[in-house]
Amino acid sequence: MIDNTENYLDDDALTLVSRFEEMVKAETLYYFDVHEFESIIDHYIEKSNLSEAVKVSNIANKQHPAAISLQIKKAQILVDRGQHLEALAILKKVQSIESTNKEIFLLKGNIYNLLGKHHSAKIQFDQALEVSYENREDLLFRIALAFEQLSQFHLAIDYLEEALELDEEDSEVLFELAYCYEKTGQDEKSIVTYDRFLELNPFSDNAWYNIGIVFNRVGNFVRAVEAYEYTLAINDQHSKAYFNKANALANQGLFEDAIKSYTEYLEFEDDHASTYSYIGECFEKLNEYEQALINYETAIKTDENLADPWFGMGLILMYQDKIDESLVYLEKAKTLDDTNSDYWFALGSAYARAESPQKAVEAFREAIELDPYDSTYPITLAEYYHQNENEDTAIDVLLEGLNQTPDCPQLLSNLAAYYAITGDLGASEHYIRKAIDIDSENIDDIFLQFPELKDNKLFTKLIQTKQ
Template structure:
């Protein structure tokens, strides 16, 4: 919410507040001028003592019944107490007397904003801007922050961009604009804006950290790593930078370095279970399964409700052909997070190796339903049907997936292979052509998955005709 309190000298205010509290204690009535009452109200607002602030506004209103500023303060207190409609009634009343007062429009904007009526809030804020031409840049920033605090980043951006046009080197505006762009996934704009901020404030660890997040999301891991390293150089106590740097290193395949950073991060934060799980995953990627299992087990002991280490344990046990043990962990992970398609896919893979075909098909289907845009799930289910001599069903699965992934060469190649196995030459050629129109370089890889087709002269002839 836009802050309506003014800066004041703490010493002077405390003297006034002390005199006011003396009056309350003595059950007497002292005189305070309007400005003094405003400072007393602001003091209680700052202390989050809203009941006391309301009491001050009541006394102040009796001493100064025509003071608009006291009524505005009362509305502000009511807003802080969540009494939005009461505050709005007061503001509407005083607005009829002093419509040029921008604070009235701002507070009404705050109320509508807090009530979720963001378009109405914008109208009020825009009216406030019309009332104040001298402090426009500051007012634009305050309005933007009101929207940003309620995650209305798209609305905040308009005000921040206008503020930036008034002062291109306002570092506060640059930082918040970069943040809003980041939150809306406007990565290039976010990086450009954060970079301008860093030109002015190169020692801002938070800006380096935030720009690292954006680079990491863009999978530009070297730049993400560099940004997190700058953040830590500026502030070695920035714990989240250790964690995100470790993630970026892991995403870059630098698992040993990532492990060291995760271990350093353990010294800062209490979120040990997730960190142990990430360390386990790094060891898993290094094929150091014993170490990975140790860390996954430690993560589970730390927090049994975290699904990731259960999933990691299940995967490794499946790699080691310990299918029954694997299922215990994969089923647990799935129970903890039934909306994760990767968990269903791993569970389906384990079921397919445990002589439980119905469970396997159901799990594959769950994975596909959760993420139909990943063709791997459908391709693997089709392979399962193929192994069970159900080629026509495999074709149906892939045709369904084509509706979501029409430009997947691997999917199209698989379809062509299954049509060849079913004896449909026209369909085979049709899908080979569609595949090569997208990517002709890896066409021969189809024989790795379907070695039986290497002896099929008709299929090889079609492949040769469309090979790059």
């Protein structure tokens, strides 16, 4: 919210406050001019003592009933107390008397913002700009922050861009604009603007950290790591930079370096369970299963309600063919978070290996329902039916998948394979053609999944003819 107080409390102001409190204690009435009352009110607002601010405001308005600035102060106090409509009524009244006072429009804008009427707030702020002839850049910045504090980043951007036109090297404007671009998903603009800010302020750890977040989001993990390293070079206590650096390293497959960074993060933050879980996942990717299990177990002991380490434990136990134990952990992960499609998919795989077909199919089906756009799920379920010599149902599963992702070459080529297995070469040819039209380079991969089709001369001829 735009601050409408001047925020100055010098010795003279404190003397005025003491004199006012002396008056109240003596139960008498002293005279204060308008500016003196404003200083006293500001003091109590600064101290968040709104009941005293109200008391001062009431006395002030009795002594100076025609003072517009005191009416605005009263409206400000009402806003701070959450009495937005009462404040708005006062402001509308004084606006009819003094229609070019920017503070009226600014406070009305704040009220509309707090009421969730952001475009009405914008109208008021724009009117404040129309009647303001000095410090326009500062006013634009203040309005932008008012919107930014309420996560109205798109609205904030308009004012920040105009402020930047007035001063292209204003560091505060550049930083907030880059941040708003980041929050609205305008990643390239955010990177460019953070770069401009860093040219002026190369030792800003927060800017390096923020640009690292954007680099990570666009998949430029190398630049993200560099940004986090700059952050830590400037401020080695910036704990989140260790964590984000670890994530960026893991995303590059540099799991040993990621483990080191996660371990450094453990020295700072209390969120140890998640961090141990991430460390366990890195060891899992390195095929160091015993270390992975140790860290997953530590994560579970730290927070038994965190689903990820239960899931990680379940996967490793499944890799080790300890299916019964695996099911215990995977079931627990699913219980803790039954909206995670990966958990259901892993559970389906474990039940399939445990020779529990009904539970396996139910779990695979749940994974597909939760994420119908992941082609791995229907392809795996179809393969499960194929392994049980039920190609017709496998075909039905893949056709259902095509309803969601009609241009998935893996689904199309798998359908072609199953139709070839069932002897329906017309349908097989139809789906092979569609798969090749989308991805001709990888069509031969179908023989890795269905090696038995290498001996199917009609099927191999279909692929050779269509390539």
